[in-house]
Amino acid sequence: MFNDFLSVLAFGVSPLPWWGYAVVALILTHITIASVTIYLHRSQSHRALEVHPAIAHFFRFWLWLTTGMVTKEWVAIHRKHHAKVETAEDPHSPQAHGIETVFWKGSELYRAEAKNLETLEKYGHGTPDDWIERNLYTPYSWQGVGLMLAVNLVLFGAVGATIWAVQMLWIPITAAGVINGIGHYWGYRSYACSDASTNIVPWGILIGGEELHNNHHAYATSAKLSSRWYEFDIGWMYIQILAKLGLADVRKVAPKLRKSEGKSAPDLATLQAVITHRYQVATAYARTLNTACRAELAALRSRVHQDEAKTLPSVGRVKRWLTTDPSGWSPLDREHMESTVARSQTLAKIVAMRTELAALWERSTESSEQLLARLQDWCHRAEASGIPPLAQFSLQLRRYN
Numbered sequence: 001m002f003n004d005f006l007s008v009l010a011f012g013v014s015p016l017p018w019w020g021y022a023v024v025a026l027i028l029t030h031i032t033i034a035s036v037t038i039y040l041h042r043s044q045s046h047r048a049l050e051v052h053p054a055i056a057h058f059f060r061f062w063l064w065l066t067t068g069m070v071t072k073e074w075v076a077i078h079r080k081h082h083a084k085v086e087t088a089e090d091p092h093s094p095q096a097h098g099i100e101t102v103f104w105k106g107s108e109l110y111r112a113e114a115k116n117l118e119t120l121e122k123y124g125h126g127t128p129d130d131w132i133e134r135n136l137y138t139p140y141s142w143q144g145v146g147l148m149l150a151v152n153l154v155l156f157g158a159v160g161a162t163i164w165a166v167q168m169l170w171i172p173i174t175a176a177g178v179i180n181g182i183g184h185y186w187g188y189r190s191y192a193c194s195d196a197s198t199n200i201v202p203w204g205i206l207i208g209g210e211e212l213h214n215n216h217h218a219y220a221t222s223a224k225l226s227s228r229w230y231e232f233d234i235g236w237m238y239i240q241i242l243a244k245l246g247l248a249d250v251r252k253v254a255p256k257l258r259k260s261e262g263k264s265a266p267d268l269a270t271l272q273a274v275i276t277h278r279y280q281v282a283t284a285y286a287r288t289l290n291t292a293c294r295a296e297l298a299a300l301r302s303r304v305h306q307d308e309a310k311t312l313p314s315v316g317r318v319k320r321w322l323t324t325d326p327s328g329w330s331p332l333d334r335e336h337m338e339s340t341v342a343r344s345q346t347l348a349k350i351v352a353m354r355t356e357l358a359a360l361w362e363r364s365t366e367s368s369e370q371l372l373a374r375l376q377d378w379c380h381r382a383e384a385s386g387i388p389p390l391a392q393f394s395l396q397l398r399r400y401n
Contacts, residue, residue: 014155021156025163029170030208032066035059036175037208037235038242044071044127045078048223049239052247060128064137064144066167071133073114076124080113081180082220083123085195091119092180095196099185106176174207183213190227191218192282192323202231209233218279219254227254260401266379271360271372273400278361281397285357286322288393289350293318296346304343313340318347322354349385353378 016024039059042048051059063069077091086095091113094102102109113119137144145168152160178200187198197217204211204225212225212233226233242248257277263270274281294315301312313321313336321337341348356378360371382394 016156021159021163024156025166028066028163028167031062032167032170033174033206033208033210034235034238035062036067036171037210038238039063040069040071040074041078041210042223042235042239045075046221047126048221048250048252049243050249050251051242055242055247056128060133060137064141065148066145067171068142068145069171070114070138070141072120072124072127072138075127076120076122077110077113079123080119082217085197085217086184092176093196094181094185099181102184103177103181106180107172110176175210179207179210179213183210187214189214189323190283191215191279192286193217193279194324199231202226202228204231204233204235209235215254221252222254223250224253258401259396259399261399263399263401266372266375266398266400268368268372270398270400271368271375274357274375274397275361277400278358281400282323282354282358284396285354285393286319288396289322289354289387289389290315290319292387292389293322293347293350296344300344311339313337321351346387349387350390353382353385353390 038049039051039056040063043051043056060071063071080089081091081093084090086093088096090096092102092106092109097109145164148167149161149164152164154160156163182200183198184196185198187200188202189198191214193214195217197214199214200211202212209225209232210216212227212231215225215227215231216222218227223239224233224236226236239248239250243250255276257273257280297312297315297318304312317333317336318340321333337351341351356374360375360378366374379394379398383391385391
């Protein structure tokens with residue numbers, strides 16, 4: 001009898017092999033990630049989909065048990081992140097606060113911003129305000145995680161405390177640290193957003209698809225975060241399953257850039273495509289002109305003195321200039337760029353044409369006809385520039401529809 005009692009204390013009423021506990025921890029944390037990405041992020045923050053009330057309440061209850069996060073606080077902080085991205089007002093930008101601070105102290109930054117009543121009032125609109133939110137989830141936010149600990153201890157004994165600890169660390173590490181930190185610091189970029197967002201890996205499984213963070217910043221209101229054929233967003237897979245069951249209604253996904261093979265002259269449809277898909281257009285420009293930049297930099301290095309050659313930028317830095325709007329350049333980058341293009345007419349032309357292209361989607365005060373005339377003139381000058389990749393890009397641009 002006493003041995004049975006000790007066994008219950010150690011392993012709970014549901015003893016499992018060691019790998020069984022690992023599977024349980026993985027399943028429980030994955031449900032939490034799914035709740036964050038589907039409900040808090042895509043549904044509540046960006047209104048990309050609407051979920052059935054029963055599913056929404058399951059997510060709310062589960063998040064209360066496993067994170068203690070209040071929906072209004074999470075949504076408000078995330079919306080402010082998008083509104084103030086990469087500035088001093090961004091609650092968790094590694095560009096503003098430093099990568100080490102965001103990665104290791106992301107949850108502390110979250111708690112500090114959650115106390116900012118101005119943030120909650122300005123960005124937290126449209127979140128649940130029913131009886132259970134006002135009387136349980138918000139005032140007793142941390143009692144939920146205490147209840148989760150009790151359940152874990154009953155089911156799994158002392159091992160349950162370890163599982164609970166993993167649950168408590170999962171969101172601070174994966175969401176606050178990895179996505180908010182590394183997702184704005186390291187990775188690849190499918191779209192030339194004005195911020196520093198990156199896709200960490202192309203397969204969004206462990207963190208529910210949030211790994212595709214650059215895709216998200218390019219089209220924040222899209223319920224689907226994957227965009228290329230080799231990318232996978234497990235959160236989108238769950239949303240599709242819910243939709244087929246009638247438990248979710250997808251409101252918006254990222255528009256697709258279409259091309260018309262027989263089109264030779266840019267028209268209003270071309271202009272609209274350039275504006276709508278501006279991040280994709282900027283990325284395509286940098287990718288197409290990459291070879292020309294590489295060749296011109298190599299030619300420059302062969303013409304100048306060895307000491308002067310050391311001051312020339314790398315191909316990667318020039319590519320970053322082409323994928324970032326001039327407003328996002330640092331003073332050092334701007335000075336470096338100006339000194340570089342002063343030595344090369346080809347690089348000067350490539351950078352200037354990129355700046356003019358960006359002006360098309362920034363000139364909101366001009367009429368569509370005026371912007372179209374600018375686009376047509378841009379294409380004409382690009383094709384007469386004497387830079388084959390620039391002419392090639394212009395011919396591709398004409399086909400946008």
